[in-house]
Amino acid sequence: MPGCVIDATPIAVDFWRPANAPGARLFFLTHLHQDHTEGLSSTWRLPIYTSPITALLLKSKYKLPESIIKELEVGQSYLIPLDEGSNTITVTVFDANHVPGAVMFLFQGYFGNILYCGDMRWSPEMLEDPVLQNVVNHRELDILYLDNTYSAPYCQFPSREEVKKQIFQIIDGYPDHEIKIGINTLGRERLLEEIAQRYREKILVSQEKFDQLQLLGCLDVFTTDPEQSRIHTFPKRQMQVATHKKWNEEYPTISIIPTALFVGWKNGPYSSQSENGMYVVPYSDHSSYPELMDMVSSLAPHQIYPLVKHWSKSGWWSDISAPDQTIKADMTVYRHLLSLPPPDPVIIPESVIRLMSREAPRVLHIQPRKYMLRKGLSPRSSKIRGVMHSSPRSYSLHSFSPASAATPTSSFTLGSRRNLYNERNAAATPTSSIALGSSRNVYSERYAAATPTSSATLGSSSNIHKEKNTKQYEKCIQPARRKLLLPSEEESITSREREAELIKKRKLEKHISDRRDALIKETADFAACKVKELNAQTASRNIEDELQVMVQNSKLILESLSHLDSLL
Numbered sequence: 001m002p003g004c005v006i007d008a009t010p011i012a013v014d015f016w017r018p019a020n021a022p023g024a025r026l027f028f029l030t031h032l033h034q035d036h037t038e039g040l041s042s043t044w045r046l047p048i049y050t051s052p053i054t055a056l057l058l059k060s061k062y063k064l065p066e067s068i069i070k071e072l073e074v075g076q077s078y079l080i081p082l083d084e085g086s087n088t089i090t091v092t093v094f095d096a097n098h099v100p101g102a103v104m105f106l107f108q109g110y111f112g113n114i115l116y117c118g119d120m121r122w123s124p125e126m127l128e129d130p131v132l133q134n135v136v137n138h139r140e141l142d143i144l145y146l147d148n149t150y151s152a153p154y155c156q157f158p159s160r161e162e163v164k165k166q167i168f169q170i171i172d173g174y175p176d177h178e179i180k181i182g183i184n185t186l187g188r189e190r191l192l193e194e195i196a197q198r199y200r201e202k203i204l205v206s207q208e209k210f211d212q213l214q215l216l217g218c219l220d221v222f223t224t225d226p227e228q229s230r231i232h233t234f235p236k237r238q239m240q241v242a243t244h245k246k247w248n249e250e251y252p253t254i255s256i257i258p259t260a261l262f263v264g265w266k267n268g269p270y271s272s273q274s275e276n277g278m279y280v281v282p283y284s285d286h287s288s289y290p291e292l293m294d295m296v297s298s299l300a301p302h303q304i305y306p307l308v309k310h311w312s313k314s315g316w317w318s319d320i321s322a323p324d325q326t327i328k329a330d331m332t333v334y335r336h337l338l339s340l341p342p343p344d345p346v347i348i349p350e351s352v353i354r355l356m357s358r359e360a361p362r363v364l365h366i367q368p369r370k371y372m373l374r375k376g377l378s379p380r381s382s383k384i385r386g387v388m389h390s391s392p393r394s395y396s397l398h399s400f401s402p403a404s405a406a407t408p409t410s411s412f413t414l415g416s417r418r419n420l421y422n423e424r425n426a427a428a429t430p431t432s433s434i435a436l437g438s439s440r441n442v443y444s445e446r447y448a449a450a451t452p453t454s455s456a457t458l459g460s461s462s463n464i465h466k467e468k469n470t471k472q473y474e475k476c477i478q479p480a481r482r483k484l485l486l487p488s489e490e491e492s493i494t495s496r497e498r499e500a501e502l503i504k505k506r507k508l509e510k511h512i513s514d515r516r517d518a519l520i521k522e523t524a525d526f527a528a529c530k531v532k533e534l535n536a537q538t539a540s541r542n543i544e545d546e547l548q549v550m551v552q553n554s555k556l557i558l559e560s561l562s563h564l565d566s567l568l
Contacts, residue, residue, distance in 0.1 A: 002307040003036060004145075006114060008346045010082065010356050011089070011107060013116050013145075016040040023356035026080065028091075030118030031102035032057045032186055044068070049080070049368070051093060053101030053216070057186070060215055070368055074103060077131060078368040082109075083351045091368070092131045096120035098285045099187040100216050106132060111346050112142035115299065117307065120147050121160075122287040122295040136299055142343040144301035148308050149286040151328040154264025156289055156549070157282035164191060166281050167256060168198060171231075174254050177277070180247065182236030182257040185209075187285055189218055191258065195231065196221035204232040241270070244278050258283035264323050269316050290552065296334045302343045304331045336519055341508065526553065 003014030010025035016039030018024050029050040030036060042062045050058065052071045058064060072078055077092040089109035096102040098119045107114045113135050127133055135141050150157075157163070171179055181192070181203075196203050202223040205213065210224050223229055239257050247253040254277040262268040263282050270280045287295065296304065311317070311325035527550075 002118075002147075003038075004307070006107070006111075006116070006143075006145075008348055009107075009109075009111050010352065013105065014118065016044070018046070025355055026082070026089075028105055028116075029054060029058070030096065030104070030116070031099055032061070033099070033119065034185070036118065049091070051101045051103045054103070055101075056215060057101060057212070060212075072103075072368065075129065076370055078370055080368045082349075083355050087349050087351055092129075094126060094129060094132065097123055097126070100189060106135070108135075110349060110352070112343060113140050114143040114145070115141060115301070116145040117147045119149070119286060121285055122291045124294070124298065127298060139300055139302075139339045141299055141301040141339075142303065144296070144299055144304045145307055146292070146296070146304055146331070147286060148292070148306040148328050148331075150260065150263070150284070150288055151292055151306065151330075151333070152264070152323070152325070153289055153333075154323055155260070155328075157260045157263050157284060160191075160283055160285075163258070163281050163283040164194065167191075167195070167258065167283070170254070170256060170279050170281070171195070171199065174252075174277070176252065177230075178247070178251050178253045179231040180234050180239070180244075180253055180255045181231065182239040182255070182259070183209075183233045184236055186212070188258060188283075189213065189216065191283065192233065193219050193221055199231070201231055202229045204229045206233075209233065241273060241276075241278065244273070244276070248277070253277065254279065256281060260284035260286070260288070265321070267321060293334070293337070296337045300337065300339045302339050302341070304334055304338065306331055340512070523554065 003012070003016070005012045005015055005021040005024050010023055011028065012018075012021060012024035012026065013028045014030055014036040015021065015024065015027070016037065018027075027046055027048050029040075029048055031051075032054055040062065042064065044062070044064060045068060047068050047070055048058070048064075049070045049072055051074060055069045055071045058069060059066065072091065072093045074093050074095050077090055079088045080091055081088050087110070089107055092106040092108070094104040094106065096104045096118055098121060102119060104118060104120055105116045107116065115132075127136065181188075181195075183192070192203050196219070202221055204226055205222050205224065207224050210222055213222050226232070234255075236257060236259065239255055244253070244255045247255075257270065257278075257280045259280065260282040262270070262280060265271075270278055273279075306329045309329050311328070316322065317325065
């Protein structure tokens with residue numbers, strides 16, 4: 001299941017098992033495909049935030065009460081309360097270019113900026129939205145949850161417009177045959193409309209699909225009467241060679257399966273069936289590998305998560321000739337396109353922690369309202385972020401950030417786990433607290449006595465300093481009032497801060513230099529590998545296409561090197 005609960009937040013997207021994520025409080029639905037609605041049933045009674053089209057389909061399929069479905073219009077930003085106080089998040093909705101009603105969500109709040117793609121097909125026009133454009137221009141996109149369905153170098157296929165022309169050519173070659181087209185329960189509606197308009201024929205669909213098309217307001221080009229059309233739809237999963245042969249025993253028939261699932265698989269399923277009138281065309285509502293590269297390059301997130309982590313190894317995919325699907329979850333292929341530095345840790349408001357810690361979800365009666373973002377960015381109280389120690393169970397995905405392997409794993413951060421305390425401070429930190437700062441103690445001795453004490457702060461200021469430091473601090477810090485440090489102590493603290501910043505800067509420069517050297521080596525290895533492949537190919541292979549792919553991949557690497565040079 002591609003859904004998840006976003007780390008350090010009460011936000012769940014396409015995730016419908018709240019018992020497995022007790023901290024989830026806000027539930028979002030990207031679209032109505034089955035793998036994104038596992039666990040959702042007619043008994044669900046918590047609010048669901050989704051697009052108007054998906055809301056319409058949702059009420060029809062699950063018979064849910066209208067009161068729990070919150071419609072978010074595409075192209076609009078909304079303020080949604082996290083509690084009954086002043087804490088809110090901003091959600092902006094974008095068309096995912098996938099199936100009817102499919103959307104992407106841009107979440108903005110105390111956790112930064114997070115873009116959750118769901119299933120989508122990337123188009124550069126998506127950056128024309130002013131909110132997303134502003135976030136990208138400022139390199140403020142902290143986390144990208146990526147649709148990695150085809151995130152592998154062998155997943156290269158043309159645009160839907162080009163594949164549509166291939167389908168037309170196939171149908172043109174069989175004017176006297178019945179046409180069977182494989183479809184899913186939702187999707188391919190626009191393709192079917194264009195086929196019907198081109199051949200001026202109605203298309204046969206099931207009664208269930210016909211009702212859905214009526215609900216979506218599609219063109220009047222569909223029918224449930226087999227006598228009115230020679231172009232029939234059929235469930236894609238049931239399109240088999242044996243079924244195709246059975247159809248041909250009754251009437252000359254060709255079958256068209258519009259899917260990119262077998263792209264890159266030499267001698268894969270149905271590859272030898274075109275002579276028998278069974279065609280697989282790479283029509284897809286997901287992004288190809290080059291499109292994903294272009295997307296990550298354009299968005300330049302600081303960290304990236306794959307949405308799909310598990311792949312089938314049964315059926316066709318158990319064949320030894322099947323391509324390796326597990327590499328699709330490897331996000332290191334995008335490392336040269338990420339922005340630096342990795343995302344900062346997050347300060348979680350106390351009221352949100354209390355909300356996430358309740359035993360049962362609390363239904364918030366405040367409705368989301370449209371909100372005009374100033375300069376495209378969500379209002380924040382502060383850019384400072386911190387670490388949460390007491391948190392519900394984490395459901396993070398395998399991700400990649402520029403420094404994901406550089407820190408220990410003992411505290412809860414946005415997108416990664418790392419210990420932001422040094423050994424000097426770690427022993428003094430309670431296990432149920434929020435640390436306000438990173439790599440040093442934000443509570444300076446000058447202001448420690450003035451810091452309010454609660455279960456969500458660093459405990460009693462006097463107790464912390466009694467445990468941590470010498471008798472000099474015990475004399476200096478009082479629990480009821482503020483006392484200034486001596487000048488010599490202030491200078492010592494300032495000196496340590498400068499030294500820490502200098503060390504941090506040197507580490508970053510070294511990290512960038514090491515990455516640049518690694519990319520140069522990868523470029524050389526890549527070129528050498530391709531030369532060997534081309535030398536081993538037969539004359540029948542299209543060498544020109546291979547060279548074009550080499551040039552495209554080389555350009556991506558050279559662009560990343562140029563970006564690293566500018567940083568250095």
